[in-house]
Amino acid sequence: MINMDVSEKLVIRTASQEWQTSPAKGVWRKPLEREAAETGLVTSIVKYEAGSRFSEHSHPLGEEIFVLEGVFSDEDGDYPAGTYIRNPPGSKHSPFSEQGCTLFVKLNQFDKADKTSVRINTKTQPWLAGMGNLEVMPLHSFEAENVALVKWPKGERFQPHSHFGGEEILVLSGEFQDEYGQYPQYTWIRSPHQSQHFPFVEEETVIYVKTGHLLSRL
DSSP states (O other): OOOOOOSSSSEEGGSOOOEEEEEETEEEEEEEEEEEESSSSSEEEEEOOEEOOOOEEEETTTTTEEEEEEEEEEEEEETTTTEEEEEOEEEEEEEEESSOEEEEEEESSOOOOOOOOOOHHHHHHHOEEETTTOOOEEEEEEEEEEEEEEEEOOOOOOOOOOEHHHEEEEESSSEETTTTEEEETEEEEEEOOTTTOOOEEESOOOEEESSSSSSSGG
């Protein structure tokens, strides 16, 4: 197991991690949390070299993907950088990438009743007004789980707050900060249930945020 204790705060600056091999030739990964070697709950950064592909596989408890770079593909379509994907429990596909791509991937972490298939190109989706000067792009919501992108304008400071059910952040651009540190692009942060912080930025920053989902893992 890797980083499965959700009662502890976890920060991984994924840009400095080494790539590890996967069962598919030309597909590399950086594990962030993992229940078992090739099964169960997994969160990782995954890289497909140009022309690489993965054999058909199923998602017993779902798959969530955010395309960070390049173009990801499967038999249902092509998904450029900025695409948010949810493949529901029981789904299957044969993914590949003709030009290469880098992904943020979460496997086997859905509620069994969450059957929604999602395909959102966040590059064309409108931003909504959030609290303060923040802009928000909702991506998915089911029961206690909420997923969104949040855009922070230069110099924005948010009020101190706690995370009921935990919070997970992937910094997509810019640099996110709080009283505990600085988090450059592609830093992954997992904060426990009822943890608190005082976040701010000095430059425009966009983050992927998931909240409320860690309570079920305690």
